[in-house]
Amino acid sequence: MKFRALMIQENAGSIPAFVREIKERNLEDLPKGEVLIKVLYSSLNYKDALSASGNKGITKVYPHTPGIDAAGIVELSTHSDFISGDEVIVTGYDLGMNTAGGYGEYIRVPAQWVVHKPNGLSLQDSMVLGTAGITAAIGLFKMRSLGFSPNQGTVVVTGSTGGVGSMAVALLSKLGYAVKAVSGKENAAEYLHFLGAKEIAPRSFVDDSSGKALIKPKWAGAFDTVGGNVLATLLKGCGLEGVVVSTGLVQSPELKTTVFPFILNGVSLLGVGSAETPHETKEQLWQLLAGEWNISDKFQAISKVVSLEELSDIYIDKILRGEIMGRVVVKHAHQS
Numbered sequence: 001m002k003f004r005a006l007m008i009q010e011n012a013g014s015i016p017a018f019v020r021e022i023k024e025r026n027l028e029d030l031p032k033g034e035v036l037i038k039v040l041y042s043s044l045n046y047k048d049a050l051s052a053s054g055n056k057g058i059t060k061v062y063p064h065t066p067g068i069d070a071a072g073i074v075e076l077s078t079h080s081d082f083i084s085g086d087e088v089i090v091t092g093y094d095l096g097m098n099t100a101g102g103y104g105e106y107i108r109v110p111a112q113w114v115v116h117k118p119n120g121l122s123l124q125d126s127m128v129l130g131t132a133g134i135t136a137a138i139g140l141f142k143m144r145s146l147g148f149s150p151n152q153g154t155v156v157v158t159g160s161t162g163g164v165g166s167m168a169v170a171l172l173s174k175l176g177y178a179v180k181a182v183s184g185k186e187n188a189a190e191y192l193h194f195l196g197a198k199e200i201a202p203r204s205f206v207d208d209s210s211g212k213a214l215i216k217p218k219w220a221g222a223f224d225t226v227g228g229n230v231l232a233t234l235l236k237g238c239g240l241e242g243v244v245v246s247t248g249l250v251q252s253p254e255l256k257t258t259v260f261p262f263i264l265n266g267v268s269l270l271g272v273g274s275a276e277t278p279h280e281t282k283e284q285l286w287q288l289l290a291g292e293w294n295i296s297d298k299f300q301a302i303s304k305v306v307s308l309e310e311l312s313d314i315y316i317d318k319i320l321r322g323e324i325m326g327r328v329v330v331k332h333a334h335q336s
């Protein structure tokens with residue numbers, strides 16, 4: 001059977017060195033795996049855009065189909081946990097990195113990567129959340145498991161109009177935390193207040209250049225998607241027994257800090273690695289996102305649904321330029 005997929009090809013020696021094209025593929029082109037899934041929706045993450053532009057830290061071998069998120073219907077399964085017709089979600093692991101991903105109308109993956117869609121979310125809703133929602137949920141879960149509570153004070157979220165940042169603003173606000181959303185976008189205030197942010201600040205608010213090891217505490221906790229000097233600032237300006245969650249590196253993967261935030265202020269730095277988060281934890285988080293932590297009332301504002309063509313022609317470049325607000329969901333057309 002034939003299906004459509006966005007393919008990234010390497011043209012060594014030409015400019016551009018990597019080109020995007022929507023091509024017809026055969027099911028036999030997919031890797032071996034226990035579960036064949038007809039993908040109805042995928043989403044756009046920063047990592048997808050890196051894979052789609054030839055970043056060999058993400059994808060080693062081209063031609064390749066990106067898409068680290070996929071939601072759809074089981075077509076065939078050789079594993080007893082799934083039968084044809086099941087509605088399922090796959091986020092992370094190797095999907096879309098070196099395994100053909102959700103920008104194809106079909107994927108074939110190990111059963112260990114597949115989660116049953118929880119009641120309370122549609123397949124499209126699950127891709128509004130996608131890796132961004134799971135990443136925010138893991139960060140929040142870890143903060144709460146340290147006992148970090150809303151009455152400790154303000155939580156700063158950086159990259160707050162991006163996918164992970166928007167989810168963090170919405171989830172933290174839903175659970176009663178006072179969020180101060182940091183954004184580089186001048187027109188973001190209405191959007192961020194709608195997600196639940198109490199205050200908005202420019203990027204300079206978390207970009208300290210004093211050279212000091214500690215600065216006057218201005219927040220009780222932080223959720224960072226940016227890395228570099230922003231993460232260093234979040235640590236040195238965090239209050240006593242505060243918690244800082246690190247999820248991303250859109251500014252830089254570097255972190256220059258001293259131990260003083262940790263040994264004088266008792267600050268904890270928590271890491272999130274959503275791709276390799278154990279299957280059971282992901283299942284638990286999907287249940288929370290479909291129930292107690294459900295933020296679907298915000299979905300219309302957060303998401304934009306696009307075709308594979310629009311993804312390729314417009315949105316991959318937009319996310320690389322940091323221009324997206326919220327989440328881009330990809331809807332497959334499926335002729336057959």
Ligand SMILES: NC(=O)c1ccc[n+]([C@@H]2O[C@H](COP(=O)([O-])OP(=O)(O)OC[C@H]3O[C@@H](n4cnc5c(N)ncnc54)[C@H](OP(=O)(O)O)[C@@H]3O)[C@@H](O)[C@H]2O)c1
Pocket residue numbers: 044045046047131132135158159160161162163164165182183184185188203225226246247248249250251272273274275319320321322323324325326
């Ligand atoms: N750890 C994990 O498991 C995990 C999972 C998913 C994503 N991530 C990482 O998290 C980060 C965000 O991913 P995403 O998919 O949410 O990306 P995204 O939608 O592009 O969001 C990133 C946001 O960061 C801000 N930004 C962009 N460039 C910046 C810069 N140079 N300095 C400061 N802020 C900047 C922008 O928001 P404003 O304009 O509002 O400032 C942008 O919208 C990426 O590094 C990604 O690799 C990690």
